[in-house]
Amino acid sequence: MRTKLVVGNWKMNSGIEETKNFFENLIENSSLQNINHLMQVCICPPFTSLNTASQLLQNSTIALGAQDVSVNENGAFTGEVSISMLKELKCQFIIVGHSERRMYFKETDSLINKKAIKILEHKLTPIICVGETLEQREADETNEVIKEQINGVIENMSNEDLLKIVIAYEPVWAIGTGKNATSKQAEEVHLFIRKLLTIKSNINVSESISILYGGSVKPENAKELSEQENIDGFLVGGASLKVNSFISIIQSF
Ligand code: 13P
Numbered sequence: 001m002r003t004k005l006v007v008g009n010w011k012m013n014s015g016i017e018e019t020k021n022f023f024e025n026l027i028e029n030s031s032l033q034n035i036n037h038l039m040q041v042c043i044c045p046p047f048t049s050l051n052t053a054s055q056l057l058q059n060s061t062i063a064l065g066a067q068d069v070s071v072n073e074n075g076a077f078t079g080e081v082s083i084s085m086l087k088e089l090k091c092q093f094i095i096v097g098h099s100e101r102r103m104y105f106k107e108t109d110s111l112i113n114k115k116a117i118k119i120l121e122h123k124l125t126p127i128i129c130v131g132e133t134l135e136q137r138e139a140d141e142t143n144e145v146i147k148e149q150i151n152g153v154i155e156n157m158s159n160e161d162l163l164k165i166v167i168a169y170e171p172v173w174a175i176g177t178g179k180n181a182t183s184k185q186a187e188e189v190h191l192f193i194r195k196l197l198t199i200k201s202n203i204n205v206s207e208s209i210s211i212l213y214g215g216s217v218k219p220e221n222a223k224e225l226s227e228q229e230n231i232d233g234f235l236v237g238g239a240s241l242k243v244n245s246f247i248s249i250i251q252s253f
Contacts, residue, residue: 001038002207002208002209002210002232003038003039003040003210003232003233004038004039004040004210004232004233004253005039005040005041005042005166005210005212005232005233006039006040006041006042006233006234006236006246006249006250006253007041007042007043007044007065007093007095007127007168007212007233007234007235007236007240008042008043008044008236008240008241008246009044009067009095009098009214009235009236009237009240010043010044010045010046010049010067010237010240010241011046011067011100011237012046013046013241014045014046014049014241015046015048015049016048016049016052018049019045019049019052019053019056020052020056022241022243023052023053023056023057024056025243026062026243026246026247027056027057027060027062029243029247031247031251032247032250035250035251035253039233039250039253040063040233041061041062041063041250042062042063042064042065042092042093043062043063043064043065043240044064044065044066044067044093044095045064046067047066047067047081050064050066050086050089050091051089054089054090054091057090063092063093064089064090064091064092064093065091065092065093065094065095065127066081066086066091066093066094066095067094067095067098068081068094068095068096068098068101068115069081069082069083069086069094069096069115069118069119070082070083070115071111071114071115071118073118083118083119083122083124084122086124087122087124091124092124092125093124093125093126093127093166094115094119094124094125094126094127095126095127095129095168095235096112096115096116096119096126096127096128096129097109097112097115097116097128097129097130097149097153098129098170099129099131099170099172099175100175103172108152109148109149109152109153109155110152110155112128112152112153113152113153113154113155113156116128116153116154116157116165117156117157117161120157120161120164120165125164125165125166126165126166127165127166127167127168127212127235128153128154128165128166128167128168129167129168129169129170129214129235130146130149130150130153130167130168130169130170130193131146131149131169131170131171131172131175131214131215132145132146132171132172132173133145133172133173134172134173137171137173142189143189143192146169146189146192146193146196147192147196150167150193150196150197151196151200154197154200159201159202159205162197162200162201162205162206162209163205163208163209165209166209166210166211166212167193167197167209167210167211167212168211168212168213168214168235169186169189169190169193169211169212169213169214170213170214170215170235171185171189171215173215174214174215174216175214175215175216175237176216176237176238177215177216178216179216180215180216180217180218180221180225181213181215183221183224183225183227183228183231186213186225186228186231187228187229187230187231190211190213190228190230190231191229191230193211193230194206194207194209194211194230197209210232210233211230211231211232212231212232212233212234212235213225213231213233213234213235214234214235214236214237216237216238217234217235217236217237217239217249218239218245218249219239219245219248219249219252222234222248222249222252223252225252226252226253233253234249236249
Protein backbone atom coordinates (compact mmCIF):
# COMPACT_ATOMS: atom_id res chain seq x y z
CA MET A 1 0.00 0.00 0.00
CA ARG A 2 1.36 3.40 -1.00
CA THR A 3 1.92 6.05 1.63
CA LYS A 4 -0.51 8.94 1.37
CA LEU A 5 1.35 12.20 1.49
CA VAL A 6 0.06 15.77 1.67
CA VAL A 7 2.71 18.44 1.21
CA GLY A 8 2.31 22.18 1.66
CA ASN A 9 4.49 24.29 -0.61
CA TRP A 10 4.48 27.79 0.81
CA LYS A 11 6.54 29.21 -2.07
CA MET A 12 7.78 32.75 -1.22
CA ASN A 13 5.25 33.28 1.58
CA SER A 14 5.38 33.32 5.40
CA GLY A 15 8.30 34.80 7.26
CA ILE A 16 9.23 33.81 10.79
CA GLU A 17 6.22 35.36 12.58
CA GLU A 18 3.67 33.82 10.21
CA THR A 19 5.45 30.50 10.41
CA LYS A 20 5.27 30.54 14.21
CA ASN A 21 1.57 31.35 14.15
CA PHE A 22 0.84 28.66 11.60
CA PHE A 23 2.60 25.83 13.43
CA GLU A 24 1.30 26.82 16.86
CA ASN A 25 -2.23 26.68 15.44
CA LEU A 26 -1.61 23.50 13.48
CA ILE A 27 -0.07 21.55 16.34
CA GLU A 28 -2.82 22.64 18.76
CA ASN A 29 -5.56 21.71 16.30
CA SER A 30 -7.33 18.65 17.63
CA SER A 31 -8.53 17.46 14.21
CA LEU A 32 -4.94 16.69 13.35
CA GLN A 33 -4.94 13.92 15.97
CA ASN A 34 -7.68 12.10 14.05
CA ILE A 35 -6.00 11.86 10.68
CA ASN A 36 -5.34 8.56 9.05
CA HIS A 37 -2.24 7.13 10.72
CA LEU A 38 -0.93 5.84 7.40
CA MET A 39 -0.66 9.36 6.15
CA GLN A 40 2.37 11.62 6.07
CA VAL A 41 2.07 15.40 6.21
CA CYS A 42 4.92 17.71 5.25
CA ILE A 43 5.33 21.48 5.04
CA CYS A 44 7.91 23.25 2.89
CA PRO A 45 8.38 26.83 4.12
CA PRO A 46 10.84 29.24 2.50
CA PHE A 47 14.49 28.73 3.52
CA THR A 48 14.49 31.59 6.04
CA SER A 49 11.58 30.06 7.97
CA LEU A 50 12.97 26.51 8.08
CA ASN A 51 14.81 26.90 11.36
CA THR A 52 11.73 28.24 13.15
CA ALA A 53 9.58 25.48 11.67
CA SER A 54 12.15 22.84 12.55
CA GLN A 55 12.14 23.87 16.21
CA LEU A 56 8.37 23.95 16.40
CA LEU A 57 8.06 20.52 14.80
CA GLN A 58 10.54 18.82 17.11
CA ASN A 59 8.03 16.49 18.77
CA SER A 60 5.63 16.29 15.91
CA THR A 61 4.94 13.68 13.23
CA ILE A 62 4.68 16.45 10.64
CA ALA A 63 7.71 16.39 8.38
CA LEU A 64 9.68 19.38 7.21
CA GLY A 65 10.68 19.92 3.60
CA ALA A 66 12.51 22.46 1.44
CA GLN A 67 11.40 23.95 -1.86
CA ASP A 68 14.68 23.46 -3.69
CA VAL A 69 18.35 22.68 -3.13
CA SER A 70 21.67 23.27 -4.82
CA VAL A 71 23.08 20.49 -6.96
CA ASN A 72 26.49 21.32 -5.44
CA GLU A 73 27.67 20.06 -2.07
CA ASN A 74 29.30 23.31 -0.86
CA GLY A 75 31.60 26.13 -1.95
CA ALA A 76 31.43 29.30 -4.03
CA PHE A 77 27.80 29.24 -5.18
CA THR A 78 26.35 32.57 -4.08
CA GLY A 79 22.73 32.39 -3.00
CA GLU A 80 22.56 28.59 -2.96
CA VAL A 81 21.62 26.24 -0.09
CA SER A 82 23.16 22.77 0.21
CA ILE A 83 21.64 19.45 1.16
CA SER A 84 23.74 19.15 4.32
CA MET A 85 22.41 22.55 5.45
CA LEU A 86 18.89 21.25 4.97
CA LYS A 87 19.73 18.03 6.79
CA GLU A 88 20.96 20.05 9.76
CA LEU A 89 17.49 21.61 9.89
CA LYS A 90 15.94 18.10 9.84
CA CYS A 91 14.36 18.42 6.41
CA GLN A 92 13.17 15.05 5.16
CA PHE A 93 11.74 16.05 1.80
CA ILE A 94 12.99 18.40 -0.93
CA ILE A 95 10.88 19.59 -3.86
CA VAL A 96 12.78 19.68 -7.15
CA GLY A 97 11.77 20.75 -10.62
CA HIS A 98 8.75 22.82 -9.64
CA SER A 99 7.36 24.45 -12.78
CA GLU A 100 8.11 27.88 -11.32
CA ARG A 101 11.79 26.90 -11.15
CA ARG A 102 11.64 25.44 -14.64
CA MET A 103 9.95 28.57 -15.97
CA TYR A 104 11.68 31.43 -14.14
CA PHE A 105 15.07 29.87 -13.48
CA LYS A 106 15.36 27.73 -16.59
CA GLU A 107 15.85 24.47 -14.72
CA THR A 108 16.09 21.50 -17.06
CA ASP A 109 15.17 17.83 -16.63
CA SER A 110 18.87 17.04 -16.55
CA LEU A 111 19.59 19.45 -13.66
CA ILE A 112 16.48 18.24 -11.81
CA ASN A 113 17.67 14.66 -12.26
CA LYS A 114 21.10 15.52 -10.82
CA LYS A 115 19.50 17.26 -7.84
CA ALA A 116 17.20 14.29 -7.20
CA ILE A 117 20.12 11.84 -7.32
CA LYS A 118 22.11 13.99 -4.87
CA ILE A 119 19.12 14.11 -2.54
CA LEU A 120 18.87 10.30 -2.66
CA GLU A 121 22.60 9.97 -1.96
CA HIS A 122 21.98 11.97 1.21
CA LYS A 123 19.05 9.70 2.11
CA LEU A 124 16.37 12.37 1.87
CA THR A 125 13.28 12.17 -0.32
CA PRO A 126 13.02 14.19 -3.53
CA ILE A 127 9.55 15.29 -4.59
CA ILE A 128 10.07 15.58 -8.33
CA CYS A 129 7.60 17.78 -10.22
CA VAL A 130 6.40 17.39 -13.79
CA GLY A 131 3.54 18.99 -15.70
CA GLU A 132 2.45 20.40 -19.04
CA THR A 133 1.53 23.97 -19.94
CA LEU A 134 -1.90 24.99 -21.22
CA GLU A 135 -0.48 25.37 -24.70
CA GLN A 136 0.89 21.85 -24.62
CA ARG A 137 -2.38 20.39 -23.33
CA GLU A 138 -4.38 22.19 -25.98
CA ALA A 139 -2.02 20.93 -28.67
CA ASP A 140 -2.63 17.40 -27.35
CA GLU A 141 1.00 17.06 -26.29
CA THR A 142 0.44 16.24 -22.63
CA ASN A 143 1.60 12.61 -22.77
CA GLU A 144 4.59 13.45 -24.91
CA VAL A 145 5.69 16.22 -22.54
CA ILE A 146 5.15 14.11 -19.43
CA LYS A 147 7.03 11.20 -20.98
CA GLU A 148 10.02 13.36 -21.79
CA GLN A 149 10.04 14.94 -18.34
CA ILE A 150 9.64 11.65 -16.44
CA ASN A 151 12.31 9.87 -18.47
CA GLY A 152 14.62 12.86 -18.01
CA VAL A 153 14.18 13.30 -14.29
CA ILE A 154 14.59 9.62 -13.40
CA GLU A 155 17.55 8.93 -15.65
CA ASN A 156 20.28 6.76 -14.11
CA MET A 157 18.11 5.83 -11.14
CA SER A 158 18.13 2.21 -10.01
CA ASN A 159 14.96 0.42 -8.92
CA GLU A 160 16.13 0.95 -5.36
CA ASP A 161 16.36 4.70 -6.01
CA LEU A 162 12.94 4.79 -7.65
CA LEU A 163 11.39 3.24 -4.55
CA LYS A 164 12.51 6.29 -2.60
CA ILE A 165 11.23 9.09 -4.81
CA VAL A 166 7.92 10.91 -4.88
CA ILE A 167 6.52 12.31 -8.13
CA ALA A 168 4.22 15.34 -8.23
CA TYR A 169 2.07 15.95 -11.29
CA GLU A 170 1.33 19.66 -11.44
CA PRO A 171 -0.25 20.86 -14.68
CA VAL A 172 1.13 24.38 -15.09
CA TRP A 173 -2.28 25.74 -16.15
CA ALA A 174 -3.77 24.66 -12.83
CA ILE A 175 -1.17 26.27 -10.57
CA GLY A 176 -2.41 29.32 -8.71
CA THR A 177 -5.20 29.78 -11.24
CA GLY A 178 -8.07 28.39 -9.19
CA LYS A 179 -8.68 26.02 -12.10
CA ASN A 180 -7.79 22.48 -11.03
CA ALA A 181 -7.48 19.49 -13.32
CA THR A 182 -10.65 17.42 -13.07
CA SER A 183 -10.25 14.17 -11.20
CA LYS A 184 -10.52 12.36 -14.55
CA GLN A 185 -7.80 14.48 -16.19
CA ALA A 186 -5.51 14.07 -13.20
CA GLU A 187 -6.10 10.31 -12.90
CA GLU A 188 -5.34 9.81 -16.60
CA VAL A 189 -1.95 11.47 -16.28
CA HIS A 190 -1.16 9.74 -12.97
CA LEU A 191 -1.90 6.37 -14.55
CA PHE A 192 0.23 7.29 -17.54
CA ILE A 193 3.12 8.25 -15.22
CA ARG A 194 2.79 4.92 -13.41
CA LYS A 195 2.97 3.09 -16.74
CA LEU A 196 6.11 5.02 -17.67
CA LEU A 197 7.62 4.08 -14.31
CA THR A 198 6.71 0.42 -14.92
CA ILE A 199 8.53 0.49 -18.26
CA LYS A 200 11.62 1.93 -16.54
CA SER A 201 11.50 -0.55 -13.64
CA ASN A 202 8.80 -3.11 -12.97
CA ILE A 203 5.24 -3.25 -11.69
CA ASN A 204 6.27 -3.81 -8.06
CA VAL A 205 8.42 -0.70 -8.08
CA SER A 206 5.99 1.52 -9.96
CA GLU A 207 3.09 0.45 -7.75
CA SER A 208 5.05 1.57 -4.70
CA ILE A 209 5.82 5.11 -5.86
CA SER A 210 3.58 7.86 -4.49
CA ILE A 211 2.32 10.25 -7.15
CA LEU A 212 0.93 13.53 -5.84
CA TYR A 213 -1.38 15.91 -7.63
CA GLY A 214 -0.84 19.67 -7.39
CA GLY A 215 -2.63 22.65 -8.90
CA SER A 216 -5.40 24.57 -7.15
CA VAL A 217 -6.11 21.83 -4.63
CA LYS A 218 -8.71 23.19 -2.20
CA PRO A 219 -10.99 21.75 0.48
CA GLU A 220 -13.80 21.78 -2.12
CA ASN A 221 -12.06 19.59 -4.71
CA ALA A 222 -9.73 17.49 -2.55
CA LYS A 223 -12.19 14.71 -1.77
CA GLU A 224 -12.96 13.82 -5.37
CA LEU A 225 -9.32 13.99 -6.42
CA SER A 226 -8.27 11.87 -3.42
CA GLU A 227 -10.65 9.09 -4.47
CA GLN A 228 -8.76 8.40 -7.70
CA GLU A 229 -6.80 5.18 -7.64
CA ASN A 230 -3.49 6.68 -8.72
CA ILE A 231 -3.62 9.93 -6.74
CA ASP A 232 -1.62 9.26 -3.60
CA GLY A 233 -1.56 12.73 -2.13
CA PHE A 234 -1.33 16.41 -2.88
CA LEU A 235 1.22 19.16 -3.33
CA VAL A 236 -0.69 22.20 -2.14
CA GLY A 237 0.24 25.83 -2.69
CA GLY A 238 -2.14 28.62 -1.65
CA ALA A 239 -4.47 26.45 0.45
CA SER A 240 -1.56 25.23 2.60
CA LEU A 241 -0.99 28.71 4.00
CA LYS A 242 -4.09 28.56 6.20
CA VAL A 243 -4.36 25.93 8.91
CA ASN A 244 -8.06 25.23 8.40
CA SER A 245 -7.95 24.71 4.65
CA PHE A 246 -4.78 22.64 4.90
CA ILE A 247 -6.30 20.37 7.55
CA SER A 248 -9.47 19.86 5.59
CA ILE A 249 -7.39 18.85 2.53
CA ILE A 250 -5.45 16.38 4.70
CA GLN A 251 -8.73 14.95 5.97
CA SER A 252 -9.91 14.19 2.44
CA PHE A 253 -7.79 11.00 2.51
P1 13P B 1 -1.65 26.19 -5.89
O1 13P B 1 -2.20 25.11 -4.95
O2 13P B 1 -1.60 27.53 -5.24
O3 13P B 1 -2.31 26.17 -7.20
O4 13P B 1 -0.11 25.80 -6.15
C1 13P B 1 0.20 24.51 -6.53
C2 13P B 1 1.67 24.34 -6.46
O5 13P B 1 2.38 24.88 -7.29
C3 13P B 1 2.23 23.52 -5.38
O6 13P B 1 3.57 23.24 -5.61
